[in-house]
Amino acid sequence: MKGVWGRILKVDLSQGTCTAETLPDKVYEYFLGGAGLAAYYMWKECPAGTTAFNPANRITFAGGPMTGLKQSGAAKWSAGAISPSINLNADTAATASFGIEMKETGYDAIVVHGRAAKPVYLVLDDGKAKIKDAKKFWGKDAYVTEDGIKEAEGADFEVVTIGQAGERLVRYANIQTRKKSFLGRSGLGAVMGSKLLKGIAVRGTQTCGLHDPKEADRLNKEINKRLAELDALKPEWLQIKRVGTAMATELFAPQGNLPIKNYQLADFPSGVKNFHASNYAKELNAKPWPCKYCVIQCHNLCEVKGGPYAYRGKGPEYESFAMVGFNTMVDDIKAVAYACELANLYSLDTISLGVVIAWAMECYEKGVITQKDAYGLDLKWGNAEAVVELTKKIGERAEGLGYLLGEGCKIASEVLGKGSETWAVQMKGQEIAAHNWRAQYISALNYCTGVASGPNHERGNSQHIWVGHIRLPEWGIGEVENEERWSWDKAADRNAKFHDYCNIINSACHCKFHEFRGYTLTDMVKTINAATGWNWNIEDLRKCGERITTLQKILNIRYGWKTEHDFQYPKRFMEPVDSGPAAGKIPVGLDDAIRDYYRVREWDEKGKPTKKLIQRLGMEEYVE
Incomplete structure (x- = not known):
């Protein structure tokens, strides 16, 4: 092979x-x-x-x-x-x-x-x-x-x-x-x-042989050229090569897809302005920092040359500045970038970090956490200094609040109690990312049903049908109306296909950001065939995705997943905002959509793979 x-x-x-x-x-x-x-x-x-x-x-x-x-x-x-x-x-x-x-x-x-x-x-x-x-x-x-x-x-x-x-x-x-x-x-x-x-x-110095190196080389050149040209056609502040994922603020704000004040608010004007790609590039002196062979070049090398937040290094991705900035209502892009780089040094996931700090701020606002509990820090919304210092306490696992927040907001809220579980925006122990379920109901469905890594936007990405305009025409996901984002019609089928799609990408090992610039499932299957000689078609690719998803589900069950866990979503899912593009929108009908997803996946009413599915995929040896 x-x-x-x-x-x-x-x-x-x-x-x-x-x-x-x-x-x-x-x-x-x-x-x-x-x-x-x-x-x-x-x-x-x-x-x-x-x-x-x-x-x-x-x-x-x-x-x-x-x-x-x-x-x-x-x-x-x-x-x-x-x-x-x-x-x-x-x-x-x-x-x-x-x-x-x-x-x-x-x-x-x-x-x-x-x-x-x-x-x-x-x-x-x-x-x-x-x-x-x-x-x-x-x-x-x-x-x-x-x-x-x-x-x-x-x-x-x-x-x-x-x-x-x-x-x-x-x-x-x-x-x-x-x-x-x-x-x-x-x-x-x-x-x-x-x-x-x-x-x-x-x-290493060893070269892994390919089935058809000439075809692989042809595909590489054709695809690389096409992707670079498509990105260059975008307006400056929507070019990935120019500002990476910082382009997302301009795309997501008009859809109501931002996480603001622990997901309590619809708008944060100063944050939208300061985290816009143009200001990001200006204030952080952002330059492309590409990975090997990449023409999209989404990573940014940034430098803040003076002041309390001076640093040179990784520029925060959208998910990072959204959770550490929008979610805590800190609108200082330099402070947020610095806090994110501290998190990188300690090795803290910035998504979970932003959620647990926002949870702590809400606890502080409601009198559940005191300033004494917080090492003398004033955990009011928007306090950049407090976010930076609390990041250090969590990274060091300082005794008290820092250690507790390092457990994640599920365990922290269970320990602290006093109603704080109500505003812990997590599911199954993992904090929810920076895609707002009010802006597209399918995000809630993805968070509830994901099997690759629990509630994880990057292991589903179905929200990008609307916010990133990704299409999978080879699998039947073509053009959509913007209003469909608040409909459950076809949501289960689309969600299942995006789960399989993400598993294919993360198993073949290709960067998902390229799909934002026109990389297709056809490109992928042709490249896999040139590498392996399998002669797969689009249906074979989907079946492989289904097998990976099914194996992950088998593992979920082995390690303790129960049906009810899919329905124990954050209470905030059903709390509307009263203004903005998603005003009044909450995913009513989510429970039925989860059951519909089970049906589409050929799982039984308890969310477990059926014998028919296992036989169709040839996975009898993997069933327990």
Whole structure:
């Protein structure tokens, strides 16, 4: 088989061993790689009863058949494990060059289990693996650790690391690479921390053969040219290459798709102005910071040259400045960018961070948290200094409120009580992201039914039918009317297709942002065929997505998911706003839409895969 190696590096930190394992072709044909491969190893090696911080938990770092192609977006790679935030299987994805370099070592994935006796990091150098002492890096931030590992091993290594939040088991700790790309959601940084694994360094020189290299090269050139041209045709402040995801403010505000004051308000004029892409570029001196082979170049390198928020580094993505800015009502873009960069250093997911700080601010406003509880900070809405300082307390897991907020707002609200569960905008233990369910009801349905990583906008993305204007015509999702965003008609079918679509992307390993510039399912299936020689059609691609989704659902059930969990959505879902584009809109009928989704997915009334579905997908061996 071409396009993948069929080899996996298995690392046992308890025993201090590294061994190679061969995978049969059928695993790739069923689950591709990336997120699908992470789910496969959880199914294979993490039985019921395995928990996030159990040494038996497997954390998988995996590429796919597209990883390393000279096609824009093919720097993507995925990781997966049992999550400490949702206590279910979860996957997340990043870019930069780690996935490409990992594939060049001669392995498709690294699967880590066990717990080291002392802090360690893993080195994989052109196929040879060694576990090394990380004592001198323990307690350091993620960036300092990356620099230290590169100094020790070589500047040409690609490295992933965690900061103090990962070491101290913040339940939404992330993993970073190249100081700009993050395995953001679901707390996989804390899984690394629980294993005393501070980082992984990879370097390789090996080239994975392709089935049809000439066709792959032709596709790469044609697709790269088309994507770059389409982006250049956009107005300046809607060009991804110019401002990355900061373009979203202009798109989302008119739809009512912003998270404002812990999702209580419809508008925040000063925030909309200050977080507009034009001001973002001006105040943060934003410049493109591309991943390898990428023509879209969505990452930004930013610099604030003076004042209390001076820094040079990663520019915040929309999700980051929306949750840390709009959601807390801090309208100072420099302060928000600085807080987000602090979060990156500590390895804190900025989405969950923004939600837990907003939850704390609402607690403060309602008298549930006092200024004394908050280390003397005035947690009033819009207080930039308080957001920055509270980020530090959470990252350090300071005694008291900082430690509690590191548990996420589900556990924090259960501990604190006093009605605070009412304004904890989370589901299944994971905080809700910066897409407002009032602006498109399908967002609520996605949050309730996602199986890849719990309630996760990036593992569904069906909201972008309206806010990002993404279409999947090959799967029957064409043009829509704007008013359809408040209808349940076809919502279940569209949601299911977007779940499968996201699983395909995160398993083949391609960057989803390219779909904003016209990358199609046809482009993807042609590229997969050129790499592997499978000769798939569009229906084969969908069936693969269905298999990955189904395996993830099987894992959900194994690790404790119950039907009622899908219906335990935040109370704020049913609280309307009284102004703005989505005034008065709440997703009434959501419960019925969830049941309709079960039907569309060929699940039974309890949300479990039916025998008919399992047989159609040829997955009998995976059923428990």
